[in-house]
Amino acid sequence: MGMVDYLQVNNLQKLYYVNNSKIKAVDDVTFNVKAGEVFGLLGPNGAGKTSIIKCICGLLDYDGGDIIVNGYSMKNKRRKGLRHISAVLEGNRNIYWRMTVKENLEFFSGINGISSSKVKERINYLINQFQLQQQKDTVVNKLSRGMKQKVAIAISLIANKDIILLDEPTLGLDVSMSHEMRSILRGIAKDENKTILLSTHDMNVVEATCDRLIIINKGKIIAKDTVDNLKSLFNKEIYKVTLMEGPKNQLKERLKKVAQLLNYQKQAENTSLLLQLDNGNQLIEIFQLFKEEGISLIAIEKVTKNLEGIFIDLLKEEQHEILL
Numbered sequence: 001m002g003m004v005d006y007l008q009v010n011n012l013q014k015l016y017y018v019n020n021s022k023i024k025a026v027d028d029v030t031f032n033v034k035a036g037e038v039f040g041l042l043g044p045n046g047a048g049k050t051s052i053i054k055c056i057c058g059l060l061d062y063d064g065g066d067i068i069v070n071g072y073s074m075k076n077k078r079r080k081g082l083r084h085i086s087a088v089l090e091g092n093r094n095i096y097w098r099m100t101v102k103e104n105l106e107f108f109s110g111i112n113g114i115s116s117s118k119v120k121e122r123i124n125y126l127i128n129q130f131q132l133q134q135q136k137d138t139v140v141n142k143l144s145r146g147m148k149q150k151v152a153i154a155i156s157l158i159a160n161k162d163i164i165l166l167d168e169p170t171l172g173l174d175v176s177m178s179h180e181m182r183s184i185l186r187g188i189a190k191d192e193n194k195t196i197l198l199s200t201h202d203m204n205v206v207e208a209t210c211d212r213l214i215i216i217n218k219g220k221i222i223a224k225d226t227v228d229n230l231k232s233l234f235n236k237e238i239y240k241v242t243l244m245e246g247p248k249n250q251l252k253e254r255l256k257k258v259a260q261l262l263n264y265q266k267q268a269e270n271t272s273l274l275l276q277l278d279n280g281n282q283l284i285e286i287f288q289l290f291k292e293e294g295i296s297l298i299a300i301e302k303v304t305k306n307l308e309g310i311f312i313d314l315l316k317e318e319q320h321e322i323l324l
């Protein structure tokens with residue numbers, strides 16, 4: 001083991017046929033997820049996230065490429081592969097609504113063949129992890145939507161499989177429940193060395209939970225990276241500068257020597273510039289330039305880009321290179 005990726009998705013293709021036409025819901029998607037890693041599938045509605053997850057957990061056949069689960073191809077070794085997978089899909093929760101939280105956990109541990117000595121220990125562990133102490137004897141039907149989602153995810157972990165697939169695990173949760181869910185998921189992946197693949201359309205969920213991600217749109221991967229890299233790639237120091245008057249050509253040329261001039265707009269009363277700097281020190285040089293040219297500064301503000309902005313840009317441009 002060690003180096004083996006628990007989940008490999010290689011050149012996956014999934015087609016749907018609707019009214020004699022073909023929809024490429026998943027188009028040549030390749031990624032792998034290691035043990036202990038939380039991996040995000042990020043994309044807008046219809047991007048193909050659910051289709052990918054359903055292909056991985058054997059609910060859908062695929063049309064091209066392959067999915068390898070702990071060494072088993074889901075094309076011809078599906079049953080062996082499935083032994084390593086637990087999935088929580090939206091609207092398809094394996095919960096018994098009339099049983100209590102604890103009864104559900106016991107039931108699903110039973111049918112998944114865990115020895116009884118370990119069952120109690122694991123149930124207690126999950127009840128603690130998911131902070132379900134107060135709800136453990138409540139009938140699931142009486143719980144809030146967020147609580148039900150927590151229970152569904154706890155159940156997916158009771159059998160102690162290697163790979164957990166979660167389709168939109170924070171959808172419809174309130175802010176505090178969503179935060180709690182993110183930290184539970186991260187904790188479980190790290191503590192138990194699980195491979196967690198989650199889909200979401202929410203960049204904040206990815207930012208708080210995932211190690212790596214792919215961004216998909218219309219079935220295609222448009223970015224694949226670590227969350228950190230993707231953030232730093234786009235976290236350049238960009239400043240929006242407003243000047244009292246239009247810069248003379250000389251100033252423009254001088255500015256270009258110090259920083260990257262991304263945008264320059266002359267309005268009736270003033271001029272705004274968008275400058276990209278490599279470090280804060282360049283800002284001092286820029287101020288010096290304005291002073292030497294006798295130009296008054298009206299305003300300067302740092303333009304920060306969070307992942308949300310990056311995501312929106314990527315969807316717009318559908319490529320990795322864009323900076324603004």
Ligand SMILES: Nc1ncnc2c1ncn2[C@@H]1O[C@H](COP(=O)(O)OP(=O)(O)OP(=O)(O)O)[C@@H](O)[C@H]1O
Pocket residue numbers: 016017018023024025043044045046047048049050051052201
């Ligand atoms: N059973 C189906 N028959 C025909 N087309 C389908 C079917 N299921 C999904 N699609 C289409 O495939 C594409 C990808 O859908 P999918 O549900 O995988 O996307 P998604 O990223 O999960 O989006 P959402 O967040 O809206 O569920 C969409 O264009 C969708 O309309």
